Amino acid sequence: MKRLLSFSLCFGILLFWSSCRNDFEFTPSKGNLEFAQDTIYLDTVFTNIGSSTYNLKVYNRSDDDIVIPTIQFENGVNSLYRMNIDGNTGLEDAQEGKFFEDVELLANDSLFIFIETTIDISTLGALENQFLYTDKILFDSGNNQQDIDVVTLVKDAVFIYPSKDDTTGIVETLSFDVDGDGTPDETTLEGRFLTDDELTFTNEKPYVIYGYAGVGSGKTLTMEAGARVHFHADSGIIVTDNASLQINGALSTDQETLENEVILEGDRLEPLYEDIPGQWGTIWLYNGSENNTINYATIKNATIGVLSEGNQNAPTDKLTITNTQIYNVSSFGILGRATSIRAENLVINNAGQSSFAGTYGGKYNVTHSTIANYWNSSFREYPALLINDYILDENNTIFTNDLTEANFNNCIIYGNDNPEFILENEGDVFNYKFTNCLLRFNDNNLQGNGNYNFDDTAFYIDNVFNENPDFEDPYESLMKIGEDSSAKGIGSATYSNLVLNDILGASRIDSGSFDAGAYNFSTFED
Structure with a gap:
């Protein structure tokens, strides 16, 4: 009886309370x-x-x-x-x-x-x-x-995308000679080859690419000054056997808009995506492609900025890259595999692995370039610069290939880790040399041994170690050097005479100061 009375009382109070509310009277x-x-x-x-x-x-x-x-x-x-x-x-x-x-x-x-x-x-x-x-x-x-x-x-934009079967939903994939036997091979790489009338990218409209845009054998893809190329997720460009990529940007008068540079980035234009790495795939210079040039380009937010494979013994360099910036890549800025690359006034920063990796041997000549890595989004396993002469297969079997050249002249190789360059060799031919560079390397366990005998002038000449590069703001990829930079005046005139102007077009010779890296400090003096 008490329980019934208690329940009745509570129910009455609840009924009275709810009848006084006007929650549902709008x-x-x-x-x-x-x-x-x-x-x-x-x-x-x-x-x-x-x-x-x-x-x-x-x-x-x-x-x-x-x-x-x-x-x-x-x-x-x-x-x-x-x-x-x-x-x-x-x-x-x-x-x-x-x-x-x-x-x-x-x-x-x-x-x-x-x-x-x-x-x-x-x-x-x-x-x-x-x-x-x-x-x-x-x-x-x-x-x-x-x-x-x-x-x-x-x-408005020019859209390049593979076909899709409306019934099965299967997307077109690329077929080309993968193994070098002269016969096309089917791949799982979604995309299609560019037609002849698509092989020139102009600055009239931006280009939006879905899947991989292929450059077929004997063809050349040309990107004119001011072109804007945007890639959807998991998309990119692949340059196949006997094909070529020519990115022909020019010096810009406005360093904010970069009106004459060729800019390659993701297809999300919102500010939220402005600096997010890994939004698209890569520019893939496949084994057998030749005479590729990139001049005055900005490549950003890719997985790998440029992947160059093979052709290390070709009469001309497989890739010549000049006056170019590569930023915010989730893996490698430039990844070379048994290839040949010549770089001048190259700036790379903010890579999830290495900014520049020359792997499985090859030939690399890099002058007046800034190879930095201030990645802070996750743990980074590799230094800004990685050079080796081997690969491992799935069974951990080592295969080696000659490193015929790896020359770094008047460069800055730096970052927020230490050391910022690693040289790993398993084979007999491993030729490298650092001349008049600002380098970050302070590892007592390695220094003085093997590839890190900095007193050996066969490999190291007039370098400066572990001094402040005084970058403007490396975490924002602003890589100009300041007044207090230890890169000032340490360059060799020999190499400055080969690269007369810095990445902003200022004369190194007229300034009388041969600064290491892609930027000459005198460019910014009042």
Whole structure:
């Protein structure tokens, strides 16, 4: 009986308490909503590529539970934007994501509106390669109406992508001579070969590549000054047997816009993705490709910036790379395998493994370059510079190949780890030399032994060790040297006469100061 009485009493109190509440009594909104911002800027998108999701927070600062009669786009069902309000997509059919009725908002509470867009620039009647698309989100109507502007810049682009079977969903893959026997081999690499009319990338529109764009045998892909190339995830360029890549950028007058450089990066244009490594694959100079040149390019946010394989004994270098920056790669900035690379005024920084790796032997001649690594996103196993002459197979069997040359002249090799260069040899031919460089190496367990006898002038001449390079801001990949840099004046005139101007076009000879690295300090003096 006591239990029944106790339950009845509690039930009566609960019933009385709930009858006094007005939680479910919503009054119409009176136009007093507050917003986290007055304009939603959806960052630049390419035509027909969906944007990221952006949000708007809406506040009810009053003590009343309110209902917002309508939330809709000013352009109605024709709007190219779509909304989701706290997980709801609104009315079905054509108005889904466009029109919402009777949206409830509790007193002193808030709700989130999520906004996205996918825009086909051709439907806008745009005459230019970019178009500013705008709309408004309308809250209520009449005298109570409030609105928020929504703005997106849409860019037109040239899209290069493999075909896809609509029935099976199978994506086209590349077939080419993988093993060098003269017969094409099927691969699992999604992509297609560029047609003849696609082999010149101009600066008229950006290029967006899905999968790997292949350069076929005997063909040359040319990128003209000012070209912009964007890669989707797991995409890149592969240059096959007897094919060539020519990136012909030029010195820019504006170091912010780099108007004349060729820029290769991911296809997400939002600021959030500006410096995220590993957004796309690599520029793959496959074994048998030849006479590849890269001049005045910026390569960023790849997995491997440039992968160069084979051809170490060809009459001309497989890759000549000059006046080029490679930043924010999740693995290697440049990875060479039994190949030949000549580099001048090259800057590499921020790599998840090594900035420059010459592996399985090869031939490397690097002059007036800055090879740095200030990666701080995860543990880094390898130094900024890695040179070796071997590979291991799956059974840990060692295969060696001659390192015929590895010469680093007037360079900076530095980073936030120590040591920042490693030389590993298993074979008999292992030729290397560092001349007039600023180097970071302070390892008592290695120094003085084997490849690290810094007093041996057959391998080390006039280098400076473990002194401050005084980079402008290496964690932001600003690699100019400052007034206190120990790279100032340590270069040899012999090599400066081979690379007369620094990466910004300033004369090393006229300055009278032969600074190590790609940047001459006198460039920045008032």
